[in-house]
Amino acid sequence: MSALSGSRNPAWVRALLSQWWVAPLTRLALVSAWLIGGVNKALHFGSAIAEQAHFGLHPPALWAALAVVVEIGGSVCVVLRRFTWLGAGGLGMLTVVAILVANDFWNQTGTPRFIALNSFFEHMGLIAALVLATMLGDVQPESGNSRA
Incomplete structure (x- = not known):
């Protein structure tokens, strides 16, 4: 059964969403921040270690390596729809850690609190x-549309 069958969306929305390229492009867009972040951390590993130390995560090299593996590996899992639960779960857990160490609005006041609170809920989204x-x-794609 497709996620689109029985949809109450207008016909033009269903037609757009049923295009073979929409789902993979959407998955890529979803994980783009993690994928780019992981590649950037891998290419600039010293800076990645410094970032982890800045947020008080020790040992920072281990946290940086873990971030690289989870951000790249989890993103690939989601984009390719292979072990999506594992990739998305890893990215979600990494994001929870990031929320707790970088967006601790409950410890801030004024403008920094405002910024951290917004970022907290963006990450929750x-x-x-x-x-x-x-x-x-x-959800299995409709027959004849196996590329989704």
Whole structure:
């Protein structure tokens, strides 16, 4: 059964969403921040270690290596729809850690609190999108549309 069958969306929305390229492009867009971040950390590993130390994560080299593996590996899992639950779960857990160490609005006041609070809820939205991607990963595409 497709996620689109029985949809109450207008016909033009269903037609757009049923295009073979929409789902993979959407998955790539969803994980783009993690994928680019992981590649950037891998290419500039010293800076990645410094970032982890800045946020108080020790040992920083281990946290930096873990971030690289999870950001790249998890992104690839989501984009390719292989072990989506594992990739999205890893990205979600990494994001929870980031929320707790970098967006601790409860410890701030004024403008920094405002910025951290907004970032906190943006990251919560990304975690929710990863959950949805995992849920939709179980939905089988309509016959003849196996590239989704």
